[in-house]
Amino acid sequence: MKAAFEAVIQACNEIDMVAAKEGTSNFVMPHVKQAFINLAEAYLMEAKWCSEKYVPSYEEYKNNGVVSSFGPLQITSFLGPGNLATEEVFDWISTNPKIIEAVSLIGRLMDDVATHEDINEEHLNNPYDIPKSLLDYVVNWARVSEVVYENLQDRFTNGESLKHYIVVLCAKFDGDMDILCLFMD
Template sequence: MKARSYMSFYEENPSCDKVDLLSFAKLDFNMVQKLYKKEIGSNTKWWRELDFATKVPYARDRVVEGFFWPFATNSEPKYSTARQMITKLSICISLVDDTFDVYGTVEELELFTKAIQRWDIQCIESLPDCFKVIFNAIMECWMEIEVFMNDVGGDSNLVLQHVKQAFSNIVQAYMVEAKWCHEDYIPTYDEYMINGILTSGSPWFTTVFIALGEFASKEMFDWISNIPFILKASSFAGRLTNDLSSHKMFSTNSRIKKENSMK
Protein backbone atom coordinates (compact mmCIF):
# COMPACT_ATOMS: atom_id res chain seq x y z
CA MET A 1 0.00 0.00 0.00
CA LYS A 2 2.89 2.34 0.75
CA ALA A 3 4.54 1.48 -2.55
CA ARG A 4 1.35 2.41 -4.37
CA SER A 5 1.26 5.77 -2.59
CA TYR A 6 4.91 6.45 -3.29
CA MET A 7 4.36 5.91 -7.02
CA SER A 8 1.44 8.35 -7.04
CA PHE A 9 3.48 11.00 -5.23
CA TYR A 10 6.50 10.43 -7.43
CA GLU A 11 4.44 10.66 -10.62
CA GLU A 12 3.41 14.21 -9.68
CA ASN A 13 7.00 15.25 -8.97
CA PRO A 14 8.46 17.48 -11.74
CA SER A 15 11.72 15.50 -11.66
CA CYS A 16 9.90 12.20 -12.18
CA ASP A 17 11.65 9.70 -14.47
CA LYS A 18 8.55 8.28 -16.16
CA VAL A 19 10.39 6.37 -18.84
CA ASP A 20 12.58 4.13 -16.71
CA LEU A 21 12.12 4.34 -12.95
CA LEU A 22 8.34 4.84 -12.77
CA SER A 23 7.64 2.29 -15.52
CA PHE A 24 9.83 -0.27 -13.78
CA ALA A 25 8.17 0.44 -10.41
CA LYS A 26 4.69 -0.06 -11.86
CA LEU A 27 5.72 -3.25 -13.63
CA ASP A 28 7.30 -4.65 -10.45
CA PHE A 29 4.24 -3.61 -8.41
CA ASN A 30 1.82 -5.37 -10.78
CA MET A 31 3.89 -8.56 -10.92
CA VAL A 32 4.15 -8.83 -7.16
CA GLN A 33 0.48 -7.94 -6.66
CA LYS A 34 -0.43 -10.74 -9.07
CA LEU A 35 1.60 -13.14 -6.91
CA TYR A 36 -0.22 -12.00 -3.74
CA LYS A 37 -3.60 -12.47 -5.43
CA LYS A 38 -2.55 -15.98 -6.45
CA GLU A 39 -1.59 -16.75 -2.84
CA ILE A 40 -4.90 -15.50 -1.46
CA GLY A 41 -6.69 -17.46 -4.18
CA SER A 42 -4.87 -20.62 -3.14
CA ASN A 43 -5.81 -20.13 0.52
CA THR A 44 -9.41 -19.33 -0.40
CA LYS A 45 -9.57 -22.54 -2.45
CA TRP A 46 -8.25 -24.47 0.56
CA TRP A 47 -10.94 -22.89 2.78
CA ARG A 48 -13.69 -23.85 0.33
CA GLU A 49 -12.40 -27.36 -0.36
CA LEU A 50 -12.37 -28.17 3.37
CA ASP A 51 -15.87 -26.65 3.51
CA PHE A 52 -15.34 -24.81 6.78
CA ALA A 53 -18.38 -22.60 6.11
CA THR A 54 -20.63 -25.68 6.33
CA LYS A 55 -18.72 -27.91 8.72
CA VAL A 56 -17.74 -25.14 11.17
CA PRO A 57 -20.69 -22.77 10.56
CA TYR A 58 -20.09 -20.60 13.66
CA ALA A 59 -16.57 -19.65 12.55
CA ARG A 60 -15.62 -16.43 10.79
CA ASP A 61 -14.22 -16.42 7.25
CA ARG A 62 -10.91 -14.63 7.83
CA VAL A 63 -8.84 -15.82 4.87
CA VAL A 64 -7.78 -12.38 3.67
CA GLU A 65 -7.32 -11.09 7.22
CA GLY A 66 -5.21 -14.16 8.05
CA PHE A 67 -3.05 -13.50 4.99
CA PHE A 68 -2.14 -10.02 6.24
CA TRP A 69 -0.25 -11.46 9.24
CA PRO A 70 2.51 -13.22 7.27
CA PHE A 71 2.27 -10.71 4.43
CA ALA A 72 3.01 -7.76 6.71
CA THR A 73 5.92 -9.66 8.24
CA ASN A 74 7.58 -10.84 5.04
CA SER A 75 6.24 -9.57 1.73
CA GLU A 76 9.14 -10.66 -0.47
CA PRO A 77 8.21 -13.06 -3.31
CA LYS A 78 10.65 -15.74 -2.12
CA TYR A 79 8.52 -16.27 0.99
CA SER A 80 5.39 -17.12 -1.02
CA THR A 81 5.07 -20.73 0.16
CA ALA A 82 5.75 -19.80 3.77
CA ARG A 83 3.10 -17.06 3.63
CA GLN A 84 0.48 -19.50 2.39
CA MET A 85 1.29 -22.05 5.10
CA ILE A 86 1.27 -19.42 7.86
CA THR A 87 -2.04 -18.11 6.54
CA LYS A 88 -3.54 -21.59 6.89
CA LEU A 89 -2.24 -21.88 10.44
CA SER A 90 -3.57 -18.39 11.27
CA ILE A 91 -6.99 -19.47 10.02
CA CYS A 92 -6.78 -22.65 12.11
CA ILE A 93 -6.01 -20.51 15.17
CA SER A 94 -9.05 -18.40 14.33
CA LEU A 95 -11.22 -21.52 14.03
CA VAL A 96 -10.00 -22.71 17.43
CA ASP A 97 -10.57 -19.25 18.93
CA ASP A 98 -14.17 -19.14 17.66
CA THR A 99 -14.79 -22.67 18.93
CA PHE A 100 -13.67 -21.68 22.42
CA ASP A 101 -15.59 -18.39 22.34
CA VAL A 102 -18.98 -19.34 20.93
CA TYR A 103 -19.42 -23.07 20.52
CA GLY A 104 -17.80 -25.67 22.79
CA THR A 105 -18.81 -26.55 26.33
CA VAL A 106 -16.10 -26.61 28.99
CA GLU A 107 -16.08 -30.41 28.92
CA GLU A 108 -15.73 -30.49 25.13
CA LEU A 109 -13.01 -27.84 25.17
CA GLU A 110 -11.03 -29.75 27.80
CA LEU A 111 -11.05 -32.85 25.58
CA PHE A 112 -10.06 -30.77 22.56
CA THR A 113 -7.20 -29.17 24.51
CA LYS A 114 -6.01 -32.64 25.53
CA ALA A 115 -6.10 -33.74 21.89
CA ILE A 116 -3.94 -30.75 20.93
CA GLN A 117 -1.49 -31.42 23.74
CA ARG A 118 -1.09 -35.06 22.69
CA TRP A 119 -1.83 -34.58 18.98
CA ASP A 120 -4.15 -37.55 19.22
CA ILE A 121 -7.55 -37.39 17.51
CA GLN A 122 -8.81 -40.30 19.63
CA CYS A 123 -9.25 -37.83 22.48
CA ILE A 124 -12.09 -36.16 20.58
CA GLU A 125 -13.82 -39.17 19.03
CA SER A 126 -16.94 -38.43 21.09
CA LEU A 127 -17.09 -34.74 20.15
CA PRO A 128 -19.09 -33.09 17.31
CA ASP A 129 -17.58 -33.30 13.83
CA CYS A 130 -16.53 -29.65 13.78
CA PHE A 131 -13.78 -30.42 16.32
CA LYS A 132 -12.46 -33.22 14.12
CA VAL A 133 -12.56 -31.02 11.01
CA ILE A 134 -10.42 -28.38 12.72
CA PHE A 135 -8.05 -30.96 14.21
CA ASN A 136 -7.51 -32.68 10.84
CA ALA A 137 -6.88 -29.32 9.14
CA ILE A 138 -4.16 -28.56 11.69
CA MET A 139 -2.59 -31.99 11.19
CA GLU A 140 -2.51 -31.41 7.44
CA CYS A 141 -0.62 -28.17 8.08
CA TRP A 142 2.01 -30.10 10.03
CA MET A 143 2.47 -32.45 7.08
CA GLU A 144 2.85 -29.48 4.72
CA ILE A 145 5.48 -27.92 6.96
CA GLU A 146 7.39 -31.21 7.13
CA VAL A 147 7.45 -31.50 3.33
CA PHE A 148 8.45 -27.85 2.97
CA MET A 149 11.31 -28.13 5.45
CA ASN A 150 12.60 -31.28 3.77
CA ASP A 151 12.47 -29.53 0.39
CA VAL A 152 14.50 -26.55 1.61
CA GLY A 153 16.92 -28.72 3.59
CA GLY A 154 15.73 -27.60 7.02
CA ASP A 155 15.39 -29.53 10.26
CA SER A 156 11.73 -30.57 10.12
CA ASN A 157 11.83 -32.30 13.52
CA LEU A 158 13.16 -29.19 15.27
CA VAL A 159 10.70 -26.89 13.50
CA LEU A 160 7.63 -29.06 14.08
CA GLN A 161 8.51 -29.61 17.73
CA HIS A 162 8.49 -25.89 18.46
CA VAL A 163 5.62 -24.89 16.18
CA LYS A 164 3.40 -27.61 17.67
CA GLN A 165 4.32 -26.55 21.20
CA ALA A 166 3.56 -22.90 20.43
CA PHE A 167 0.18 -23.92 18.99
CA SER A 168 -0.54 -26.05 22.05
CA ASN A 169 0.39 -23.13 24.34
CA ILE A 170 -2.12 -20.76 22.75
CA VAL A 171 -4.89 -23.40 22.92
CA GLN A 172 -4.17 -23.96 26.62
CA ALA A 173 -4.42 -20.21 27.15
CA TYR A 174 -7.83 -20.22 25.43
CA MET A 175 -8.83 -23.00 27.82
CA VAL A 176 -7.92 -20.83 30.81
CA GLU A 177 -10.16 -18.04 29.50
CA ALA A 178 -12.99 -20.49 28.86
CA LYS A 179 -12.83 -21.70 32.46
CA TRP A 180 -12.81 -18.12 33.75
CA CYS A 181 -15.93 -17.41 31.71
CA HIS A 182 -17.68 -20.61 32.80
CA GLU A 183 -16.92 -19.97 36.46
CA ASP A 184 -17.77 -16.24 36.26
CA TYR A 185 -14.29 -15.57 37.55
CA ILE A 186 -12.82 -12.11 37.04
CA PRO A 187 -9.02 -12.49 36.91
CA THR A 188 -6.66 -9.95 38.36
CA TYR A 189 -4.83 -7.71 35.93
CA ASP A 190 -1.63 -9.72 36.37
CA GLU A 191 -3.43 -13.03 35.84
CA TYR A 192 -5.13 -11.72 32.73
CA MET A 193 -1.98 -10.27 31.20
CA ILE A 194 0.18 -13.34 31.89
CA ASN A 195 -2.36 -15.45 30.03
CA GLY A 196 -2.85 -12.64 27.51
CA ILE A 197 0.76 -12.93 26.37
CA LEU A 198 -0.19 -16.25 24.80
CA THR A 199 -3.71 -15.36 23.60
CA SER A 200 -2.30 -12.29 21.84
CA GLY A 201 -0.85 -14.74 19.33
CA SER A 202 2.53 -12.99 19.26
CA PRO A 203 4.64 -15.85 20.73
CA TRP A 204 3.00 -18.35 18.40
CA PHE A 205 3.33 -16.15 15.33
CA THR A 206 6.94 -15.27 16.11
CA THR A 207 7.74 -18.97 16.47
CA VAL A 208 6.18 -19.77 13.09
CA PHE A 209 7.91 -16.79 11.48
CA ILE A 210 11.27 -18.03 12.77
CA ALA A 211 10.48 -21.63 11.81
CA LEU A 212 9.66 -20.94 8.18
CA GLY A 213 12.13 -18.12 7.67
CA GLU A 214 15.89 -18.14 7.60
CA PHE A 215 16.61 -18.06 11.32
CA ALA A 216 15.45 -21.48 12.55
CA SER A 217 17.88 -22.80 15.15
CA LYS A 218 17.64 -24.37 18.59
CA GLU A 219 19.13 -21.23 20.15
CA MET A 220 16.56 -18.98 18.50
CA PHE A 221 13.64 -21.23 19.46
CA ASP A 222 14.89 -21.42 23.05
CA TRP A 223 15.08 -17.63 23.18
CA ILE A 224 11.50 -17.26 21.90
CA SER A 225 10.22 -20.00 24.24
CA ASN A 226 11.44 -18.02 27.24
CA ILE A 227 9.32 -15.01 26.13
CA PRO A 228 12.00 -12.29 26.06
CA PHE A 229 11.02 -8.80 27.19
CA ILE A 230 10.61 -7.43 23.65
CA LEU A 231 8.13 -10.21 22.84
CA LYS A 232 6.34 -9.78 26.15
CA ALA A 233 5.96 -6.03 25.54
CA SER A 234 4.63 -6.46 22.01
CA SER A 235 2.22 -9.13 23.27
CA PHE A 236 0.90 -6.78 25.97
CA ALA A 237 0.41 -4.02 23.40
CA GLY A 238 -1.41 -6.33 21.01
CA ARG A 239 -3.62 -7.85 23.71
CA LEU A 240 -4.66 -4.50 25.18
CA THR A 241 -5.21 -2.84 21.79
CA ASN A 242 -7.40 -5.73 20.67
CA ASP A 243 -9.42 -5.76 23.88
CA LEU A 244 -9.92 -2.00 23.94
CA SER A 245 -11.21 -2.12 20.36
CA SER A 246 -13.52 -5.03 21.17
CA HIS A 247 -14.78 -3.27 24.31
CA LYS A 248 -15.55 -0.06 22.39
CA MET A 249 -17.35 -2.05 19.67
CA PHE A 250 -19.34 -4.01 22.26
CA SER A 251 -20.23 -0.82 24.15
CA THR A 252 -21.35 0.90 20.95
CA ASN A 253 -23.49 -2.05 19.86
CA SER A 254 -25.06 -2.29 23.32
CA ARG A 255 -25.87 1.42 23.29
CA ILE A 256 -27.46 1.18 19.82
CA LYS A 257 -29.57 -1.82 20.87
CA LYS A 258 -30.67 0.01 23.99
CA GLU A 259 -31.63 3.14 22.01
CA ASN A 260 -33.54 1.05 19.46
CA SER A 261 -35.44 -0.78 22.20
CA MET A 262 -36.54 2.55 23.67
CA LYS A 263 -37.99 3.82 20.39
Protein backbone atom coordinates in the same frame (compact mmCIF):
# COMPACT_ATOMS: atom_id res chain seq x y z
CA MET B 1 -13.48 -27.87 17.39
CA LYS B 2 -12.96 -30.62 14.86
CA ALA B 3 -12.51 -28.10 12.02
CA ALA B 4 -10.10 -26.02 14.10
CA PHE B 5 -8.10 -29.10 15.07
CA GLU B 6 -7.90 -30.22 11.45
CA ALA B 7 -6.68 -26.75 10.44
CA VAL B 8 -3.96 -26.93 13.12
CA ILE B 9 -2.87 -30.37 11.89
CA GLN B 10 -2.81 -29.12 8.29
CA ALA B 11 -0.74 -26.06 9.28
CA CYS B 12 1.72 -28.25 11.20
CA ASN B 13 2.03 -30.62 8.25
CA GLU B 14 2.75 -27.73 5.88
CA ILE B 15 5.31 -26.19 8.24
CA ASP B 16 6.90 -29.61 8.68
CA MET B 17 7.18 -30.15 4.91
CA VAL B 18 8.86 -26.77 4.39
CA ALA B 19 11.10 -27.26 7.43
CA ALA B 20 12.07 -30.73 6.18
CA LYS B 21 13.17 -29.21 2.86
CA GLU B 22 15.23 -26.66 4.81
CA GLY B 23 16.66 -29.37 7.08
CA THR B 24 15.23 -27.76 10.21
CA SER B 25 12.28 -30.02 10.98
CA ASN B 26 13.98 -31.75 13.90
CA PHE B 27 13.96 -28.58 16.02
CA VAL B 28 11.23 -26.46 14.37
CA MET B 29 8.32 -28.84 14.81
CA PRO B 30 8.69 -29.43 18.56
CA HIS B 31 8.55 -25.65 19.09
CA VAL B 32 5.57 -25.18 16.76
CA LYS B 33 3.67 -28.02 18.43
CA GLN B 34 4.41 -26.58 21.88
CA ALA B 35 3.20 -23.16 20.72
CA PHE B 36 -0.11 -24.72 19.65
CA ILE B 37 -0.40 -26.53 22.99
CA ASN B 38 0.27 -23.29 24.87
CA LEU B 39 -2.30 -21.46 22.77
CA ALA B 40 -4.94 -24.13 23.38
CA GLU B 41 -4.27 -24.06 27.13
CA ALA B 42 -4.60 -20.27 27.18
CA TYR B 43 -7.89 -20.43 25.29
CA LEU B 44 -9.15 -23.09 27.69
CA MET B 45 -8.24 -20.87 30.64
CA GLU B 46 -10.23 -18.00 29.14
CA ALA B 47 -13.18 -20.34 28.52
CA LYS B 48 -12.98 -21.56 32.13
CA TRP B 49 -12.96 -17.99 33.45
CA CYS B 50 -15.97 -17.20 31.30
CA SER B 51 -17.99 -20.27 32.29
CA GLU B 52 -17.23 -19.72 35.98
CA LYS B 53 -17.90 -15.96 35.65
CA TYR B 54 -14.46 -15.44 37.16
CA VAL B 55 -12.81 -12.07 36.68
CA PRO B 56 -9.05 -12.65 36.61
CA SER B 57 -6.64 -10.25 38.23
CA TYR B 58 -4.73 -8.03 35.82
CA GLU B 59 -1.65 -10.18 36.36
CA GLU B 60 -3.57 -13.39 35.54
CA TYR B 61 -5.14 -11.74 32.51
CA LYS B 62 -1.79 -10.38 31.31
CA ASN B 63 0.08 -13.67 31.73
CA ASN B 64 -2.60 -15.64 29.91
CA GLY B 65 -3.16 -12.90 27.33
CA VAL B 66 0.46 -12.95 26.25
CA VAL B 67 -0.09 -16.52 25.10
CA SER B 68 -3.68 -16.21 23.84
CA SER B 69 -2.77 -13.17 21.75
CA PHE B 70 -1.44 -15.63 19.21
CA GLY B 71 1.84 -13.67 19.05
CA PRO B 72 4.19 -16.45 20.15
CA LEU B 73 2.59 -18.88 17.72
CA GLN B 74 2.84 -16.41 14.83
CA ILE B 75 6.49 -15.70 15.55
CA THR B 76 7.32 -19.39 15.85
CA SER B 77 5.48 -20.42 12.70
CA PHE B 78 6.80 -17.54 10.60
CA LEU B 79 10.38 -18.27 11.54
CA GLY B 80 10.03 -21.99 10.76
CA PRO B 81 11.02 -21.96 7.13
CA GLY B 82 13.88 -19.80 5.89
CA ASN B 83 17.35 -18.79 6.86
CA LEU B 84 16.31 -17.47 10.30
CA ALA B 85 15.31 -20.93 11.43
CA THR B 86 18.14 -21.99 13.69
CA GLU B 87 17.97 -24.08 16.80
CA GLU B 88 19.33 -21.15 18.81
CA VAL B 89 16.52 -18.87 17.59
CA PHE B 90 13.83 -21.37 18.55
CA ASP B 91 15.45 -22.01 21.91
CA TRP B 92 15.49 -18.25 22.50
CA ILE B 93 11.81 -17.92 21.51
CA SER B 94 10.86 -20.71 23.91
CA THR B 95 12.30 -18.71 26.84
CA ASN B 96 9.56 -16.10 26.19
CA PRO B 97 11.93 -13.11 26.10
CA LYS B 98 10.64 -9.71 27.16
CA ILE B 99 10.43 -8.39 23.59
CA ILE B 100 8.11 -11.22 22.53
CA GLU B 101 6.10 -10.88 25.74
CA ALA B 102 5.72 -7.12 25.19
CA VAL B 103 4.70 -7.47 21.54
CA SER B 104 2.24 -10.22 22.44
CA LEU B 105 0.74 -8.15 25.25
CA ILE B 106 0.35 -5.17 22.94
CA GLY B 107 -1.40 -7.44 20.46
CA ARG B 108 -3.73 -8.75 23.15
CA LEU B 109 -4.58 -5.28 24.49
CA MET B 110 -5.06 -3.79 21.02
CA ASP B 111 -7.34 -6.69 20.14
CA ASP B 112 -9.37 -6.16 23.30
CA VAL B 113 -9.65 -2.41 22.73
CA ALA B 114 -10.53 -2.92 19.07
CA THR B 115 -13.45 -5.18 19.91
CA HIS B 116 -14.81 -2.76 22.52
CA GLU B 117 -17.47 -5.42 23.31
CA ASP B 118 -16.24 -5.88 26.88
CA ILE B 119 -16.26 -2.08 27.35
CA ASN B 120 -19.63 -1.49 25.67
CA GLU B 121 -21.39 -4.20 27.67
CA GLU B 122 -20.30 -2.70 30.99
CA HIS B 123 -21.04 0.82 29.81
CA LEU B 124 -24.53 0.09 28.52
CA ASN B 125 -25.64 -2.39 31.18
CA ASN B 126 -24.04 -0.53 34.10
CA PRO B 127 -24.20 -3.47 36.55
CA TYR B 128 -22.68 -1.32 39.30
CA ASP B 129 -25.30 1.47 39.12
CA ILE B 130 -22.59 4.10 38.65
CA PRO B 131 -23.55 7.54 37.28
CA LYS B 132 -23.47 7.47 33.47
CA SER B 133 -21.25 10.57 33.37
CA LEU B 134 -18.57 8.69 35.31
CA LEU B 135 -18.80 5.72 32.96
CA ASP B 136 -18.56 8.11 30.00
CA TYR B 137 -15.39 9.52 31.52
CA VAL B 138 -13.88 6.02 31.89
CA VAL B 139 -14.82 5.02 28.33
CA ASN B 140 -13.35 8.25 27.01
CA TRP B 141 -9.96 7.22 28.41
CA ALA B 142 -10.02 4.28 26.00
CA ARG B 143 -10.89 6.67 23.18
CA VAL B 144 -8.06 9.00 24.15
CA SER B 145 -5.60 6.09 24.22
CA GLU B 146 -6.74 5.05 20.78
CA VAL B 147 -6.12 8.55 19.37
CA VAL B 148 -2.81 8.99 21.18
CA TYR B 149 -1.38 5.67 19.99
CA GLU B 150 -3.19 5.01 16.68
CA ASN B 151 -1.21 4.24 13.52
CA LEU B 152 1.81 3.16 15.58
CA GLN B 153 2.46 6.74 16.72
CA ASP B 154 3.30 7.91 20.20
CA ARG B 155 1.53 11.23 20.41
CA PHE B 156 1.93 11.20 24.20
CA THR B 157 5.70 11.59 23.91
CA ASN B 158 5.40 13.80 20.83
CA GLY B 159 2.75 16.18 22.15
CA GLU B 160 3.08 18.48 19.16
CA SER B 161 1.20 15.90 17.10
CA LEU B 162 -1.81 16.28 19.44
CA LYS B 163 -2.05 20.02 18.84
CA HIS B 164 -4.64 19.62 16.08
CA TYR B 165 -6.94 17.64 18.39
CA ILE B 166 -6.64 20.20 21.18
CA VAL B 167 -7.37 23.10 18.80
CA VAL B 168 -10.50 21.30 17.56
CA LEU B 169 -11.62 20.72 21.17
CA CYS B 170 -11.04 24.38 22.04
CA ALA B 171 -13.19 25.46 19.08
CA LYS B 172 -15.89 22.93 19.90
CA PHE B 173 -16.22 23.92 23.53
CA ASP B 174 -15.97 27.64 22.69
CA GLY B 175 -14.21 29.03 25.69
CA ASP B 176 -15.01 26.30 28.23
CA MET B 177 -11.44 25.17 27.93
CA ASP B 178 -9.80 28.63 28.03
CA ILE B 179 -6.96 27.57 30.33
CA LEU B 180 -5.99 24.63 28.13
CA CYS B 181 -6.35 26.70 24.97
CA LEU B 182 -3.94 29.33 26.31
CA PHE B 183 -1.17 26.73 26.20
CA MET B 184 -1.89 26.00 22.53
CA ASP B 185 -1.30 29.57 21.30
